[in-house]
Amino acid sequence: MPQTISRFSLLLIVPLFAACLPDNPETAGDSDVASSGTTSSSSTAPPATTHSPETTTTTEQTTDHTTDQSSTTPEPSCGDGHVDPGEQCDLAEQNADNGDCTSTCQHAVCGDGLVRDAPQNPGDAESCDLGDANDGAYGGCTPDCTLAPYCGDGTIEPDHEVCEPGASELPCTSKCTYAGRLIFVTSATYDGALQMFDLPGMSDGLRGADTLCRAHAEAAGLPHHESFLAWLSTSDQPAPTRIAADLNFPEQPLQLVDGTLVAQSWSHLLETDLLHPINLTEQAESFASVVWTGTLFGGSPASDCALWTSNGLFEAGMRGDSEKANSQWTEKGLTGCNAMAALYCIQATIDPPPDET
């Protein structure tokens, strides 16, 4: 009987104990939060934070020490006076692009694009070096690094020069052209009415023709384009007289825009046949054309299409021929003013000629 009681009392105690268990999960939860909070607090503890800067300081000191060691053993380099791998030479401070050893520590050679001076060994010196372009073309450099033909070498290269400074009869410029005035035949043709009514106060077509010449010269980029005058006469204004009034250096030759000589001087233009027909335009293109001149060979006035104001069939004008070097360059014959013809244009102002040497 007593044992039975004791079992019964145990059965009562277990449910009572179990009744207390629902509180345990809450307790465990509080414990986790408290534990987590404790972990966080310990990770931000002052000792760890204090330790980090000490570690960094130690690393910096080590790095400084390593740098000091490397500066005492320099890396091989171009300019240190020793021929190192990848270098053909090294003359230290004497390395130079015009020297025997280049600034990149390579032997100076013809074809490297650098001009070697070689003052100690003139035979090794180069006059030029255009690298891959050492092809001997005019004005350039030969495969041996000597100068190709150029203006100033004393020899006239006909494909590129009409004269050489100091080696020609007439003064020659530094561009190997004569220091002459330009003359061209216009690349366009006009009828005999050359008057421009938008030019105020004009009583004849001469000024209109001059304006056309200047427009052609300017469009072609010719120097002193504003000074060009038309080789054109009226009965009271012969071309030689009105043009000569504006000429500077009249003793200089006349030449086509490519440098070809036409006349040795202004006076020769009036007195003798041309050295070459005036058959190049302002754009240096050949042009075979009749040309309004109103001027006989020698400079006297001829028929002028009513002062170059008429394009009438029954008015007449004197014309020349751009393919002729004899008197027909200006005096080929009369034709009706309704015909089309070009103009000869002469540069009045030229640069001073170079001193003869």
Ligand SMILES: [Ca+2]
């Ligand atoms: Ca070196």
Ligand SMILES: [Ca+2]
């Ligand atoms: Ca060279």
Ligand SMILES: [Ca+2]
């Ligand atoms: Ca030459």
